[in-house]
Amino acid sequence: MGFKMFINKWLVSDSLNSPARKDWKGGFCLDLCDEPAEIQISDLYKDLQRLPVEHPFAILFSGKNSLAQKVNDSYIENIISLFFQPSYFLANDRPVVFLSDKAAWHTGFIEKLSEKCRNQGLSVLLLQTKNGKSIDRPGDQFAYEVTSADISYDAIIENWLSQYLEDKNPREIHFLFGAGEPGLTEILDEIRKKEMELHNTEHYKFANLAYKKQKLIEKYKKELDVKVSAEKSTQLYLSMQKKQTADNVEWYHHEYEILPTWYKRLGHVIKVLMGRRTFRSLFSDKAKKYKD
Amino acid sequence: MFALFIHIYNQDSWEKIFKERLKEIQEFSPLILINLCLAHPGNAELISCIRNDFPEAFIITTTNKGRDIGGKLALTDFFMKAELQSDHIIFLHDKQSHHWFAGELWRQKLFEIIEPGKIKAILETYRKHPKTGIIGASEFIRDEHDKKTNEFKTINSIKIKKLISTYDLQLTDHHFVAGAMFWIKSSIIKNFFSIHSALSCREMLEEGNFTDQYEGSYTHSWERIFCFLANDQGYTVNGI
Numbered sequence: 001m002g003f004k005m006f007i008n009k010w011l012v013s014d015s016l017n018s019p020a021r022k023d024w025k026g027g028f029c030l031d032l033c034d035e036p037a038e039i040q041i042s043d044l045y046k047d048l049q050r051l052p053v054e055h056p057f058a059i060l061f062s063g064k065n066s067l068a069q070k071v072n073d074s075y076i077e078n079i080i081s082l083f084f085q086p087s088y089f090l091a092n093d094r095p096v097v098f099l100s101d102k103a104a105w106h107t108g109f110i111e112k113l114s115e116k117c118r119n120q121g122l123s124v125l126l127l128q129t130k131n132g133k134s135i136d137r138p139g140d141q142f143a144y145e146v147t148s149a150d151i152s153y154d155a156i157i158e159n160w161l162s163q164y165l166e167d168k169n170p171r172e173i174h175f176l177f178g179a180g181e182p183g184l185t186e187i188l189d190e191i192r193k194k195e196m197e198l199h200n201t202e203h204y205k206f207a208n209l210a211y212k213k214q215k216l217i218e219k220y221k222k223e224l225d226v227k228v229s230a231e232k233s234t235q236l237y238l239s240m241q242k243k244q245t246a247d248n249v250e251w252y253h254h255e256y257e258i259l260p261t262w263y264k265r266l267g268h269v270i271k272v273l274m275g276r277r278t279f280r281s282l283f284s285d286k287a288k289k290y291k292d
Numbered sequence: 293m294f295a296l297f298i299h300i301y302n303q304d305s306w307e308k309i310f311k312e313r314l315k316e317i318q319e320f321s322p323l324i325l326i327n328l329c330l331a332h333p334g335n336a337e338l339i340s341c342i343r344n345d346f347p348e349a350f351i352i353t354t355t356n357k358g359r360d361i362g363g364k365l366a367l368t369d370f371f372m373k374a375e376l377q378s379d380h381i382i383f384l385h386d387k388q389s390h391h392w393f394a395g396e397l398w399r400q401k402l403f404e405i406i407e408p409g410k411i412k413a414i415l416e417t418y419r420k421h422p423k424t425g426i427i428g429a430s431e432f433i434r435d436e437h438d439k440k441t442n443e444f445k446t447i448n449s450i451k452i453k454k455l456i457s458t459y460d461l462q463l464t465d466h467h468f469v470a471g472a473m474f475w476i477k478s479s480i481i482k483n484f485f486s487i488h489s490a491l492s493c494r495e496m497l498e499e500g501n502f503t504d505q506y507e508g509s510y511t512h513s514w515e516r517i518f519c520f521l522a523n524d525q526g527y528t529v530n531g532i
Contacts, residue, residue, distance in 0.1 A: 042375040049350050049374075053336050077491045081373055084352040084366060086328075086339050093330055093355075119495040121355030222333045229331070233501045240505055 006211040007195075008089075008172050010098075010143075012060055013179035016047050020179040027056035027089060029098060029176060032079075033063075041078055048085045056089040057082075060098040060129070060176065063106065071109050076116045083122060091171050092218055094125040098143050098176065101128070129176060143174035147181060149190030153198045161207050169214070294415075295323035295371065295378035295478070296406075298385065299363030301356070303332050305386035309399075311345060317408055323378050324349040325371060327363035331356040350374070358497025360385035360472060361514045365497075368481060369490035380418065382406060382475050383518070401429050402473040405532065414475055414532060425527025426476050426519055428469030433531045436516075437466035448508035448516070455510070455517050459488060467529040468519035476518070477527065484521050 009026035011018070014033055021028060028051070030044075051057055059082060082088060083095035090096065095117070099110070110126065117124045127143045144151070156173060163170040175191075177184060198204050256264070271277040280287035296314070300306060314324065324346050328335050330353050339351055354366045364383050371381075384406070387399045404410055405428060414427050436445040444452050444466070456463065485493075497511045504512040519529050 041373060045370065045374040053339050073492065074489065077369075077489055078373065080491060081369055084354050084370070086335070086351050086353050090330075116495075120491065121357035121499050219333055226332055229501055236503065240503070 006172060006208050008056070008174050010058065010174060010176045011179055012176050016044065018179045020184065027058060029058045029060050031060045031062050033061075045081065045085070048082070048087060051085075051087040053087050055087060057085065057087045058089040058096050058098060060100065061106075061109075062100045071112050073116070076113050079113065080117060080120055080122070083117070083124075091125050093222075094123050096125045096127060096174075098174070099126055099128050100145075101130075125171070127171075127174065143176055145176045145178075146187065146191070147178070149187045149194070151175070151191060151194065153194055154201070154203070157198070157201075157204055157207050161203060161210070164207070164210050164214075172211075293321065293323065293378050294380040294382055294475070295325060295376065296382050296384060297364055297367040297371070298324070298326045299329075299360040299367070300326060300338075300386050301329045301331075301360070301363075302386050303334055303338060306338060306342060309386050309403075310384075313403065313406060314346065317406055317411060319408070320411060322382075323376060325367045325376075326351045327367050328353045329356050329363070330354060350376075355499070356501070357499045358494055358511045358514070359501070360387070361511045361518075362494050362497045364472070364518075365490045365494040365514075368485055369494075372482065372485055372490065378478050380415075380475050381478050381481055382473075384473050387471060387473070398471060402432060402471045404429055405473065405475060410532060417530065417532070418475075418477070421528075421530075423527055424477075424530050425480055425522030425525070426469065426474050426529040427532050428471075428474035428529070430531030432470045433467055433529060434470045435465075435467045444516075446508070446512075447504055447506075448513045451508045451510050451513040452516050455513050456520065459484075459517070461517075461520050461524040463520055463523050465523045465529070466516075466520065467523075468516045469529065470515075472515045472518065474519070476522065480521050480525050480527060483525060 010029040011020060011024045011026060012029045012031050013020065014031045016028070016030065048057060059079070083090075088095055097113075114124055114126075129143045129145045131145050131147065144156075160170050160173060177188070181187065268277065268282060272279050272282060275291060277290060278288055281289040298310060300310070314322075326342060326349055328338060328351065335353055342349055342351060350370065352366060352370050354363060356362075358365065363385065370376075382405065384403070387402065405414065417427060418424055436449075437443075438445060442453075443449050446452070455461075493514070497514065498509050502509060502511075522529055
């Protein structure tokens, strides 16, 4: 799930216990560069449970080690289990996965991951990472790997807006910061200043408004889907109940209604004798019929 | 110690069905694992509510696949991967059974297995009879198997037989707990799912809301298979 914002900043580290996380306010992105055995997977799941849902979590395949060797069900299922964690970042119910240039080449792994996700009813959203110099190039959306404060916010927002106006339904904007990046504190300070300026620009205000509108529409669509599904189920259950009622009436007809009247009347007298019905009710509809 | 595997589909089920019941059994310090369905918006608020009442609860959110069985398999996957420990597991879900007039009554009876008095009796049964594998509400213990034809008297028969064959289950008894709410020895779950991963089992389940009224489903077949795992490993299915 994870809380979504128009601009999301991610701290990238190969460990959840990175010291840089202490004062970090944004999302946490786990760089899965290690071999599976090197990650204490059981501890990871337990630690992720303690992350507040408002602090989103995601993964990055940086491709430092070969992903080709990881095309096995067990490794991929370990990844999918991460998507089920409540703090995992989902864009319109799709788990977001960051891919570095190198990792994106491992098509076998990516295809297998996508297929296994589909089998779990999930559609994964893969976002390739680009370095900061690519940001002024309009085109498909990706995540930005930030290594300096040299970010062109204007170009990024304009790019987002143009996609929005072209009905391309652009997603959130993501910035990835390496936890071990030299001078990270200074870079972040610089970026914060730029953001303050950005927030006062008209095109940012418009883009942010458009983004919020987009999220609201998605929320309503989801609520509508739930209601449509509930309505469909109700109709199905209603038809099943109707059938059950019809079956019961038929059963009653064959088991009881078909009997001769004198036999049914005798049955009522037997009920009185057994104490299941009041004597007075045999002669008056107003009398109490059944004994408690 | 026991663990509760709870699948919640409807957003209001936490307040309506589970919250108070779980508070009543806090003296047993159960491990609580909850699966929420991703289909509903507002899970973040629900997670906050659950964590407010039960800070130690483990929560996952999954797609609407395999209904409660898919949720239980996803919880099993988490339980195994996080290497959590418990002697027994109780499977529960927010059963609605809208198609049946007695749906609400069914649920109440199925939930009797987590009444404090019954919990003590169940733990005692496990202690006295080590071969007890599964315990559920007596009136929900069913056997649909026809020994003569080796068919199951249910629309799910073909799929049940396919799953028995796929997992090579050696069965001498075919009793199961209808409604899929019961106690099970954790070792049964661990033994089976360490060979067949819970997520790979979940893959074949159907998506969305469906019933087995007109067509058999793997999801409803798995309702039986869960109980057959006990017999395959030499344990019994008992009622309380």
